Amino acid sequence: MSELLNFNYPPEPATDRVTLFADVILPLPLPKLYTYRIPFEMNDEVMVGVRVIVQFGGKRVLSCIVADIHENAPADYQAKYILDVLDDKPIVTAPQLKLFKWIADYYMCTLGEVINAALPAALKLSSESRIQLHPHYNPEEDELILAAQEEKIIFALQNNQALTFTEVSTLLQGKPYHKYIKSLIQKEAIIIFEQVSEKFSPKVVKKVRLTEHFVQEEGMLEELFNQLTPQPKQLDVLLNYLQLVPVHQDIHLNYKGIEKGALVNNPHLSASSINTLIKKGVLEQFDQVVSRFPMDKEPQQLPMALSEHQLQAKDEILGLFKEKDTVLLHGVTGSGKTEVYIDLIKHALEGGGQVLYLLPEIALTAQIVTRLMKVFGDKLGVYHSKFSDNERAEVWQGILAGRFQVVVGVRSSVFLPFHDLSLVIIDEEHEASYKQYDPAPRYNARETALVMANLQGTKTLLGSATPSIESYYNCKTGRWGLVSMTKRFGQAQLPEIELINVRDEQHRKNMHSHFSGKLLGAIEARLQRNEQVILFQNRRGYAPFISCDECSWIPKCKFCAVSLSYHKYNNELRCHYCGYHERMPHDCPACGATSLKSMGFGTEKVEDELKLMLPNAEVQRMDLDTTKKKNSYQQIISDFESGRTNVLVGTQMVTKGLDFENVSLVGILNADTIINFPDYRAHERAYQLFVQVSGRAGRKSKPGAVLIQTRDPKQPIFTKVSNNDYQSLYDHEIEERLRFGYPPFTRMIRLTVKHNDEPTAENAAIVLAKDLTDRLGKPQVLGPEVPYIFKIRNLFLQEIHIKLPRETTNLKAAKHQVAQAVFNLRLLPDFKSVRVVVDVDPM
Numbered sequence: 013m014s015e016l017l018n019f020n021y022p023p024e025p026a027t028d029r030v031t032l033f034a035d036v037i038l039p040l041p042l043p044k045l046y047t048y049r050i051p052f053e054m055n056d057e058v059m060v061g062v063r064v065i066v067q068f069g070g071k072r073v074l075s076c077i078v079a080d081i082h083e084n085a086p087a088d089y090q091a092k093y094i095l096d097v098l099d100d101k102p103i104v105t106a107p108q109l110k111l112f113k114w115i116a117d118y119y120m121c122t123l124g125e126v127i128n129a130a131l132p133a134a135l136k137l138s139s140e141s142r143i144q145l146h147p148h149y150n151p152e153e154d155e156l157i158l159a160a161q162e163e164k165i166i167f168a169l170q171n172n173q174a175l176t177f178t179e180v181s182t183l184l185q186g187k188p189y190h191k192y193i194k195s196l197i198q199k200e201a202i203i204i205f206e207q208v209s210e211k212f213s214p215k216v217v218k219k220v221r222l223t224e225h226f227v228q229e230e231g232m233l234e235e236l237f238n239q240l241t242p243q244p245k246q247l248d249v250l251l252n253y254l255q256l257v258p259v260h261q262d263i264h265l266n267y268k269g270i271e272k273g274a275l276v277n278n279p280h281l282s283a284s285s286i287n288t289l290i291k292k293g294v295l296e297q298f299d300q301v302v303s304r305f306p307m308d309k310e311p312q313q314l315p316m317a318l319s320e321h322q323l324q325a326k327d328e329i330l331g332l333f334k335e336k337d338t339v340l341l342h343g344v345t346g347s348g349k350t351e352v353y354i355d356l357i358k359h360a361l362e363g364g365g366q367v368l369y370l371l372p373e374i375a376l377t378a379q380i381v382t383r384l385m386k387v388f389g390d391k392l393g394v395y396h397s398k399f400s401d402n403e404r405a406e407v408w409q410g411i412l413a414g415r416f417q418v419v420v421g422v423r424s425s426v427f428l429p430f431h432d433l434s435l436v437i438i439d440e441e442h443e444a445s446y447k448q449y450d451p452a453p454r455y456n457a458r459e460t461a462l463v464m465a466n467l468q469g470t471k472t473l474l475g476s477a478t479p480s481i482e483s484y485y486n487c488k489t490g491r492w493g494l495v496s497m498t499k500r501f502g503q504a505q506l507p508e509i510e511l512i513n514v515r516d517e518q519h520r521k522n523m524h525s526h527f528s529g530k531l532l533g534a535i536e537a538r539l540q541r542n543e544q545v546i547l548f549q550n551r552r553g554y555a556p557f558i559s560c561d562e563c564s565w566i567p568k569c570k571f572c573a574v575s576l577s578y579h580k581y582n583n584e585l586r587c588h589y590c591g592y593h594e595r596m597p598h599d600c601p602a603c604g605a606t607s608l609k610s611m612g613f614g615t616e617k618v619e620d621e622l623k624l625m626l627p628n629a630e631v632q633r634m635d636l637d638t639t640k641k642k643n644s645y646q647q648i649i650s651d652f653e654s655g656r657t658n659v660l661v662g663t664q665m666v667t668k669g670l671d672f673e674n675v676s677l678v679g680i681l682n683a684d685t686i687i688n689f690p691d692y693r694a695h696e697r698a699y700q701l702f703v704q705v706s707g708r709a710g711r712k713s714k715p716g717a718v719l720i721q722t723r724d725p726k727q728p729i730f731t732k733v734s735n736n737d738y739q740s741l742y743d744h745e746i747e748e749r750l751r752f753g754y755p756p757f758t759r760m761i762r763l764t765v766k767h768n769d770e771p772t773a774e775n776a777a778i779v780l781a782k783d784l785t786d787r788l789g790k791p792q793v794l795g796p797e798v799p800y801i802f803k804i805r806n807l808f809l810q811e812i813h814i815k816l817p818r819e820t821t822n823l824k825a826a827k828h829q830v831a832q833a834v835f836n837l838r839l840l841p842d843f844k845s846v847r848v849v850v851d852v853d854p855m
């Protein structure tokens with residue numbers, strides 16, 4: 013692309029033209045926007061939302077987004093010129109810019125961080141440092157004293173226009189090269205520049221067609237046949253082409269040609285004859301840019317006819333939309349919420365505009381996309397992180413161009429360039445995975461989507477079988493509308509839930525490793541009836557830790573305060589926080605005994621043991637470790653759908669939204685770790701998880717059963733789960749939240765102070781907490797506290813929680829105080845290198 017050597021841009025200003033400035037968002041965590049001057053001849057090209065290239069700092073060249081255009085020169089610095097404009101139309105829309113600003117303000121991060129997260133990598137530009145000869149330096153004439161290595165570089169530059177640093181390194185056979193580059197710059201023999209290159213590459217296919225005159229001119233084709241008769245292999249190619257592209261029926265067909273691969277991959281044709289025909293000019297080869305997504309895909313079927321309950325729910329939703337912007341659909345698992353969404357999407361599209369359908373997890377997209385694709389064909393776009401950069405850029409561009417009208421996506425699809433939304437659907441709205449933990453922006457896609465809908469004046473429908481306490485509260489207070497579906501679709505019933513007391517079973521010697529006899533028997537019975545089973549365990553890997561039987565040694569991560577998990581398939585110990593891994597030792601490094609034992613169990617062990625206990629069952633596992641490849645989710649799900657596998661073992665990935673008609677048993681192997689989690693949301697989470705995973709059983713004609721293994725069956729949560737009693741969960745939780753001052757009655761901000769020196773982290777946290785208390789008042793600030801996992805990636809952690817009463821706090825002012833306190837902390841000499849992570853509405 014453009015090589016930008018001349019940074020001293022200013023063309024002489026023509027007096028009668030307006031001097032314009034552009035505020036740009038650089039893809040860097042900078043607190044402010046930077047202002048650049050627009051060269052006159054670019055006045056018409058620079059628009060809000062286009063990408064421009066600017067020089068930033070020393071010699072860095074970056075692409076950035078224009079956020080504003082005005083006539084005010086910056087007061088405290090001389091504005092540099094914009095170097096180039098990359099787009100002829102905005103790639104970021106005006107409503108998007110508004111939303112990005114809201115995200116930056118609300119989640120207390122910079123616009124640069126938002127842009128960085130928002131733009132698919134393929135729409136960002138990369139710049140790579142290169143060197144070239146100084147324009148005023150002539151190696152033939154100017155006499156400079158150069159070291160041998162410097163001469164080598166200059167010689168290479170005389171033959172090549174420019175060299176990357178990597179190339180210089182190769183040239184000097186890997187020796188350190190920076191000092192030579194520095195010295196050559198000082199001697200004014202070379203300059204550094206940045207080459208900016210665009211990464212998005214359209215997908216191109218090689219095609220062939222008959223050269224025009226064989227088709228256009230009378231008799232040419234017959235003559236060609238005669239000519240080729242002595243070369244039967246070439247004649248075969250021609251005949252094959254004509255079979256695929258019957259130009260004798262319609263000469264216009266030739267123009268489109270066919271993919272070259274269609275001929276080359278035909279085993280009956282000779283590849284060299286194809287190439288000979290191209291060389292002779294009989295066939296013509298050309299490139300065509302194609303979409304990475306199927307085009308011309310007509311909808312295959314009409315949406316399903318809604319049942320009476322579904323129709324009623326739909327009418328209620330549309331009725332409530334007349335008064336309210338937001339409605340929550342609370343429908344039990346399997347009540348057919350998805351079909352209601354599909355109907356509403358159709359309805360929304362008829363009025364024009366775009367629809368966003370948010371899902372919390374990629375695992376869920378596979379099934380939903382299939383369902384939606386049938387109804388909406390190629391109007392449907394899909395957006396998630398298992399897509400390549402180029403595919404994501406294509407979805408982005410496709411939305412701008414109006415090609416995709418319905419987009420199904422996970423969290424990051426709230427960043428897409430919608431400009432004409434007519435409906436937003438947030439499925440499984442209670443899911444914590446809508447929240448991004450790291451890095452900034454630490455946003456919640458549910459809240460962000462609600463704000464987006466609001467900015468575009470459109471309606472939002474949230475749906476869940478187990479709504480979040482906050483959302484249900486919004487309905488109770490009348491802010492949102494509420495619609496309920498209490499029955500499963502058709503004849504299906506909610507499953508029977510039974511608790512298994514693991515303590516008792518152990519007593520009776522009725523536990524086979526981690527399986528109770530009852531659970532094993534139930535699985536076997538299902539397999540005999542050719543039905544399917546889902547088993548849920550909340551940990552991946554083989555075992556959460558190992559321990560020496562003799563000396564009780566437990567291997568820990570070198571960088572984090574956690575034990576290493578054992579993964580059997582590659583015989584590794586692995587940290588689930590930082591990724592550190594090492595080989596599983598043969599004997600105990602502490603005492604030398606050969607008695608290392610795995611403790612606890614994860615999904616890998618469940619899968620392993622089940623295969624031993626039930627050798628005839630086909631068992632598959634779905635967790636982070638088995639879904640790394642692009643299509644692995646789809647593969648696992650379709651294997652299970654088709655009945656190739658009988659048992660699906662998994663982490664929370666198997667718990668939500670999935671729809672398998674043949675599953676009649678769900679087993680929860682260890683309910684206790686989920687309930688006893690130290691967090692004010694633990695109860696709510698446990699309820700949601702148990703009800704959701706149970707909800708996978710008995711969704712169609714087969715009655716479903718759920719077996720929950722626990723050491724403490726008296727926990728009140730189990731009664732609520734068994735009775736599907738959301739109301740009593742809500743009543744209990746909302747009272748606790750009110751009593752202890754948790755959301756929705758307060759808003760929370762969590763500050764995590766990080767440093768590699770433990771006392772420094774502790775002292776910084778004390779100083780910060782004191783300053784925050786002075787600014788916000790004592791009851792608002794909790795901590796500092798050492799979190800449960802006190803060290804991650806070699807950084808010691810301290811947490812401060814801020815609780816801001818929802819009704820009385822001026823949120824903006826409070827956040828400003830928090831930002832000031834963090835800023836001031838870093839000014840103190842002792843705490844310069846302390847990191848403070850601010851998380852608004854932590855989950």
Ligand SMILES: Nc1ncnc2c1ncn2[C@@H]1O[C@H](COP(=O)(O)OP(=O)(O)OP(=O)(O)O)[C@@H](O)[C@H]1O
Pocket residue numbers: 316317318319322343344345346347348349350351476477501668669670671707711
């Ligand atoms: N109108 C309909 N006609 C035929 N089948 C339907 C209809 N509505 C729903 N179903 C079927 O009922 C099953 C459950 O529906 P769906 O998956 O939409 O439930 P859901 O409410 O989204 O459940 P969950 O909360 O568990 O995700 C699906 O297999 C679906 O195909």
Ligand SMILES: [Zn+2]
Pocket residue numbers: 569570571572587588589590591592805
């Ligand atoms: Zn670690």
